[in-house]
Amino acid sequence: MSADADIVGAVAAGQAPGTAAAHVALAVLLVLYPLVASDFFLTQIGGYSLIQGLIALSLMLLAGYGGMVSLAQITIAGVAGYVVAIFGVNNSGVHGFGWPWWVLVPFAILCAALASSLVGWISVRTSGIYTIMITLAIATASFYFAQQNYSFFNGFPGYNGIPAPQVLGVNWRGPMPFYYLCLGTASLAYAAVLYGQRSTFGLTLQAIRDNPRRMHALGFDVTAHKVFAWFLAGVIAGAAGVLLVWFQGRISPGTISVGTAINVLIIAVIGGIRHPIGPFLGAVLVVLLQTFAIDIVGAARFNTLIGFVFLVIVFVSPDGILGLWQRFRPRAAREAWTPEP
Amino acid sequence: MTLSRRHILALAMTTALTLPSVALAQDDTIKIGVLATFEGAFTVLGEDGERGALTALAEFGGMAGGKKIEVVRGSSDASPDSAVRAARKLVEQDGVKILVGPLSGDEGIAVKEYAKSQPDVTFINGTSAAQDTTLRDPAPNFFRFSTDGAQWMAGLGTYAFTEKGYQTVAVVAEDYSFPYTQVFGFMAEYCKAGGKVPSKSWVPIGNKDFSSVIAAIPDDVDAIYVALGGADAVNFLTQYQDAGGQAPLVGGSITVDQTVLTSKGKLRDVLVGTPSAGPIADTNDSAEWMAFVDAYKQQAGAFPSPSLFAHGYYINMKAALLAIDQLGGDLSDPAKLRDTLGGLSFDTPTGKVSLDKNRNAVADMFLTEVTEGTDGNLVNKLIKVVPQVNQTLGIAEDEFLALGAVSRDNPSCP
Numbered sequence: 213m214s215a216d217a218d219i220v221g222a223v224a225a226g227q228a229p230g231t232a233a234a235h236v237a238l239a240v241l242l243v244l245y246p247l248v249a250s251d252f253f254l255t256q257i258g259g260y261s262l263i264q265g266l267i268a269l270s271l272m273l274l275a276g277y278g279g280m281v282s283l284a285q286i287t288i289a290g291v292a293g294y295v296v297a298i299f300g301v302n303n304s305g306v307h308g309f310g311w312p313w314w315v316l317v318p319f320a321i322l323c324a325a326l327a328s329s330l331v332g333w334i335s336v337r338t339s340g341i342y343t344i345m346i347t348l349a350i351a352t353a354s355f356y357f358a359q360q361n362y363s364f365f366n367g368f369p370g371y372n373g374i375p376a377p378q379v380l381g382v383n384w385r386g387p388m389p390f391y392y393l394c395l396g397t398a399s400l401a402y403a404a405v406l407y408g409q410r411s412t413f414g415l416t417l418q419a420i421r422d423n424p425r426r427m428h429a430l431g432f433d434v435t436a437h438k439v440f441a442w443f444l445a446g447v448i449a450g451a452a453g454v455l456l457v458w459f460q461g462r463i464s465p466g467t468i469s470v471g472t473a474i475n476v477l478i479i480a481v482i483g484g485i486r487h488p489i490g491p492f493l494g495a496v497l498v499v500l501l502q503t504f505a506i507d508i509v510g511a512a513r514f515n516t517l518i519g520f521v522f523l524v525i526v527f528v529s530p531d532g533i534l535g536l537w538q539r540f541r542p543r544a545a546r547e548a549w550t551p552e553p
Numbered sequence: 554m555t556l557s558r559r560h561i562l563a564l565a566m567t568t569a570l571t572l573p574s575v576a577l578a579q580d581d582t583i584k585i586g587v588l589a590t591f592e593g594a595f596t597v598l599g600e601d602g603e604r605g606a607l608t609a610l611a612e613f614g615g616m617a618g619g620k621k622i623e624v625v626r627g628s629s630d631a632s633p634d635s636a637v638r639a640a641r642k643l644v645e646q647d648g649v650k651i652l653v654g655p656l657s658g659d660e661g662i663a664v665k666e667y668a669k670s671q672p673d674v675t676f677i678n679g680t681s682a683a684q685d686t687t688l689r690d691p692a693p694n695f696f697r698f699s700t701d702g703a704q705w706m707a708g709l710g711t712y713a714f715t716e717k718g719y720q721t722v723a724v725v726a727e728d729y730s731f732p733y734t735q736v737f738g739f740m741a742e743y744c745k746a747g748g749k750v751p752s753k754s755w756v757p758i759g760n761k762d763f764s765s766v767i768a769a770i771p772d773d774v775d776a777i778y779v780a781l782g783g784a785d786a787v788n789f790l791t792q793y794q795d796a797g798g799q800a801p802l803v804g805g806s807i808t809v810d811q812t813v814l815t816s817k818g819k820l821r822d823v824l825v826g827t828p829s830a831g832p833i834a835d836t837n838d839s840a841e842w843m844a845f846v847d848a849y850k851q852q853a854g855a856f857p858s859p860s861l862f863a864h865g866y867y868i869n870m871k872a873a874l875l876a877i878d879q880l881g882g883d884l885s886d887p888a889k890l891r892d893t894l895g896g897l898s899f900d901t902p903t904g905k906v907s908l909d910k911n912r913n914a915v916a917d918m919f920l921t922e923v924t925e926g927t928d929g930n931l932v933n934k935l936i937k938v939v940p941q942v943n944q945t946l947g948i949a950e951d952e953f954l955a956l957g958a959v960s961r962d963n964p965s966c967p
Contacts, residue, residue: 256638
């Protein structure tokens with residue numbers, strides 16, 4: 213996380229100075245990470261974790277503050293990804309209108325945010341397991357539609373050869389620039405969520421989560437607040453979708469399949485949805501596991517290992533990694549933050 | 554501020570994250586990446602592909618060019634994105650100089666695109682058999698010693714029309730580039746011979762419920778051409794039989810191979826007598842093939858007879874090992890490795906293999922028919938060998954390219 217953004221976020225959130233110090237330490241670590249990491253660890257682990265974390269963050273925003281668990285976040289990221297592929301440049305020979313990046317990126321994110329609002333508007337009158345079912349249905353239908361539609365989505369193969377733009381003489385898909393691009397976007401989104409949580413809108417949303425009928429009786433427009441939360445989540449997921457398509461250099465229905473949709477939920481649950489740092493912790497763990505499990509247990513059973521680790525984490529701590537952290541915090545905090553004698 | 558447990562944890566995490574990037578360079582081993590589908594609908598196929606690659610390695614005693622060969626595995630779920638992600642890991646993290654794979658059609662096209670960005674690494678196909686992996690816009694460092702899906706169909710269209718007497722055929726196939734290629738290869742001959750294909754059904758990979766597809770097959774067709782793989786083939790065939798389907802089948806190369814023929818259940822009544830074509834035939838009685846089957850059976854979990862995935866990975870892995878041998882284990886110059894691979898021409902269990910100018914193989918093809926073997930297993934009985942089929946199926950190259958890229962609608966003869 214960039215230092216400035218985090219301090220602003222922490223102060224705005226009215227948190228203890230200890231949290232600010234932790235943010236600074238984390239920011240320094242993440243900014244200096246490229247000094248020690250190989251190109252692979254920069255993009256395939258670092259960049260990819262940040263992207264997955266962003267998508268899970270959009271879910272955390274909805275689930276943590278709005279009480280709406282969505283399985284369609286990867287679909288919304290996919291909307292932005294497909295917009296970049298269709299209106300930008302690709303070498304699949306289908307569409308590819310070659311819009312410049314400064315029109316394309318805002319347009320893609322806007323499309324994702326509108327798609328997200330639409331999903332929200334459809335599902336907002338439901339709650340609990342019904343929201344999950346509706347969003348799962350939307351994600352599944354979108355996946356199969358993208359896979360079988362050739363005129364717009366180019367079917368199973370999707371779009372190939374989608375470059376990241378060259379801006380200011382920098383190739384933004386180069387390992388170092390791309391890592392910082394992801395880091396910058398993630399920090400911004402993280403700080404925005406921390407800030408938003410304490411804003412009037414954020415507090416209202418949390419109140420709606422806790423008691424929608426009372427908020428309605430007090431004169432708040434419950435539906436509008438929820439749909440706006442979906443819009444904001446769509447902005448975050450859309451930004452992640454743009455980064456994702458630059459990261460892969462391609463997009464196909466495999467990117468928005470049901471498996472990946474559930475993956476986002478797993479990341480959020482593993483990380484914990486009480487605090488916006490949770491999705492990023494979850495993403496790092498999941499990406500590391502998915503990349504290296506095959507080296508640990510061989511090709512036949514590596515998915516079993518991944519599943520087993522998830523099971524253990526959720527079993528030991530229903531709040532995910534964040535919950536584990538909280539459990540040990542009082543003692544650790546005492547050790548660390550008491551003034552020295 | 555004292556050093557707290559939290560700081561130590563953070564430090565430990567950072568070290569753990571960066572440690573694996575310190576590659577341990579060992580001079581006496583060469584790493585070869587093997588990329589196959591170890592998850593998803595094609596898992597069984599991917600595992601058999603791995604067996605094939607290991608069979609080749611065992612044949613060389615685990616050594617090539619005086620160096621020990623270390624196999625690093627990568628897994629995809631048959632989607633192009635996952636294949637590229639796995640390839641990136643093998644190339645950029647594990648540092649393989651040669652990558653063997655991937656397994657399925659669009660994965661091959663995606664990995665070919667990725668290969669262009671990694672000129673120092675040499676990519677050798679697994680069994681992916683889409684036409685455009687090598688035909689249009691090929692990558693200079695992507696080699697395919699296995700053949701493509703249209704080549705695999707050599708002889709089948711003519712056989713179905715003239716010998717079997719099928720005047721009209723409905724097509725049921727998966728909706729991606731490999732089945733398009735197979736259908737192209739089948740129809741190129743079948744339509745030329747005078748056959749008609751009034752209906753084509755494209756189903757997504759991993760489809761479970763085929764009832765609407767089965768209902769859409771016209772009643773008056775003489776046969777159904779099925780190009781489905783792995784679990785999809787088993788699901789379709791079972792449901793077609795349950796629905797009371799009577800039409801005889803014509804099989805794509807992976808529809809009636811060992812991964813499907815060994816599945817449990819009452820499929821055998823439907824399958825017996827199904828003609829097909831591909832790069833292998835189970836009852837091939839040449840000494841080379843028999844020796845290959847014996848070697849293959851040494852692998853854990855092997856089928857009674859190797860599938861074409863085992864065969865394809867075997868041939869491609871063998872090409873890699875032969876090239877390493879010829880270079881004496883010195884892979885420092887990728888251009889030299891490429892020249893060596895391009896010039897390879899070797900005898901395989903299924904005849905001579907050499908490459909064309911697009912680095913795609915020219916090899917013998919086998920026309921087969923499903924029969925019950927002496928031990929009760931279903932096998933593909935060899936009907937005819939079609940010698941040395943090239944990628945343009947014997948048609949002049951410019952004429953062949955003019956037929957257009959394979960797709961849902963190309964070719965067409967309703």
